[in-house]
Amino acid sequence: MVARNPQMARLKAGYLFPEINKRKRAFMEKNPDVKLISLGIGDTTQPLDKHITYSLTQASFGLGTPEGYSGYGPEQGKAILRERIAEKLYQNKIHSDDIFISDGSKCDLGRLQMLFGSNVSIAVQDPVYPVYVDTSIIMGQQEIVYMKCLPENHFFPDLHELKRTDLIYFCSPNNPTGATATRSQLEQLVSFAKKNNSLLIFDAAYSMYIQDPSIPKTIYEIPGADEVAIELGSFSKMAGFTGVRLGWTVCPAKLEFDDGTSVKRDWDRIVSTCFNGASNIAQLGGIGALDDMGMEEMRGMVSNYLGNARKLRETFLELGYPVVGGDNAPYVWVDFGRPSWEVFENLLYGAHILATPGAGFGSAGETFMRFSSFNSLKNTEEAAVRLKKYLKQGVESVSATV
């Protein structure tokens, strides 16, 4: 038969969330009556608000009418959606023609690997969203530099010690840590990329969660970033579209390869060849989400999840744990000072709470847990009560009873 792709053998066994689900199922089989609260996977859980729901419903209904029917759209997305993103989220500082609509960032990350090919080196934050690394390995890239993000460097990499790579992945607000990079830090990052002729892939999927006006919501707030950075955006966490599937990638026309050819032209070719446009229904939903009523609904949804995030953040601060995130991000990153898979099991069996072990995001996450705010207020409050009770009585004594 055909030879196996040798890159596939280089992948570590088991993606993080399938492993969590396996352990969750094992728990539920032993404890079928327990009401588990999931603060695990970063997945929105609350129904959409009226206007955005109406936009999607109207789009679906329209497909049954001659006026509302549409087939293939441009692979790059509907012009009006690209324009609205440029206007509402980039204050027209980005040209709508540089915005490519997609079915989500995870899918675009796979396509970005095809764009750059197997010969590039990359740098990623550690801890890191596993998809950057896994898609890089699948593509056959050989060099991955890990930039440690820990409390001692305020979760921002030490750039003066950093080796030059072709690509630098950077996520702010960060998944999993919930840390946000300051303007000054992002200026250093852009300047580092320029100096080293590196290209920045800036993941801004959680930008809507930034409340502090001094923190940049997009890398393009930094002067000159449009010469070095691609940015990923997403409706998943700002509109509750994790299941609807809608995102975008900004690829500025100014980006060039070392031979002077246009990065955007190659990206356009990748998108036209390996993709066929995001669902027309999702796109019309996105257009609705970006009008005045939709923006208000999104802000309301984000505000609700952020309320949960603050609740979790305060709970852990009260309990005396070192905490980052939860103020301008939906994630709270808590240092337990011991192996995170062990903490995972303790919280699951002792407090009936599902959280994500930091070790799953890289070695710098070894002693941390990620808590997600994507739940109802009621469940989050109940989780806070359980956590306080369980962690106050001491993890050690309870874990002995598991």
Next chain:
Amino acid sequence: MVARNPQMARLKAGYLFPEINKRKRAFMEKNPDVKLISLGIGDTTQPLDKHITYSLTQASFGLGTPEGYSGYGPEQGKAILRERIAEKLYQNKIHSDDIFISDGSKCDLGRLQMLFGSNVSIAVQDPVYPVYVDTSIIMGQQEIVYMKCLPENHFFPDLHELKRTDLIYFCSPNNPTGATATRSQLEQLVSFAKKNNSLLIFDAAYSMYIQDPSIPKTIYEIPGADEVAIELGSFSKMAGFTGVRLGWTVCPAKLEFDDGTSVKRDWDRIVSTCFNGASNIAQLGGIGALDDMGMEEMRGMVSNYLGNARKLRETFLELGYPVVGGDNAPYVWVDFGRPSWEVFENLLYGAHILATPGAGFGSAGETFMRFSSFNSLKNTEEAAVRLKKYLKQGVESVSATV
């Protein structure tokens, strides 16, 4: 800056349909008042029927309710959709667990390239859907064997002369020729793949158009195919979902690489890493399309488009042109005996009809045009009238007036 991916430079400039659109725009600028009839791109044009529209609308509306809301689903798709495809389209001869739901075949073709990597050789039909070749080049694959499909071999490749490759792409009903492979031909193909330890990628996107009961609708009708073949399926042309985005890939558990590892396990890893599930709305629409009412609506839609296809087929036969397709496929493939881009311009300027030049699908299509039936009956009838008038008076004389 970063070096350009050398594979991107190997791609031929301009994908076929953008080039057609460019020429169409040039025509429309010169002739703004002309009513052009497009028999060009294979894109559905007619509104969805009631029940399928209702399924999509209900799914969208449901996202605004606690009961109907859903976030990330399994990357492999909703279990009930996979089960319904297995039952309704494969009579449960394929296990639902081997069916992976996607946002369409074009996207899955890109991901299949990531699965197999850069070291495999491939064979494709000529003429060929350009995406197989372009994604292969992007992935860095070096050897592409073209299997000529011409009237003299009844549009089926001469297998005894064919060089062994790792992968063989095969599309039936074929895009662009509209030719369908007989059971005996597909038996030869499966047996050829087995003998050569090749893996078959069978594109069955147009299977619903097969009316002749003797022609297999899936490669798995051929005994032993589940040991050598992956199959691509799509809701685009059977449910009118070109814009909604929904398809699937069958990767049977029996498929193995030469080291005995499972192809399906690697495919599952690719799908979990580079993809995040098809839109939940599209999937619920697909579930509706596969119940009894939905199946009836799909059969009705296919029957309408096939009526158009037969109309076009008969028109060209009457005019004395060699024709294939249009009986069990939505495409009619007509030999004009002269350069197809020239015929394209003639039909555009002389009959105000947009068709697809066969040269765009490969050298074996050089003198052919593809006519698509994805239009209304009214437009198709009008196109037939125009074609008869224009082609009877002789292309040569008219082209002189362009």
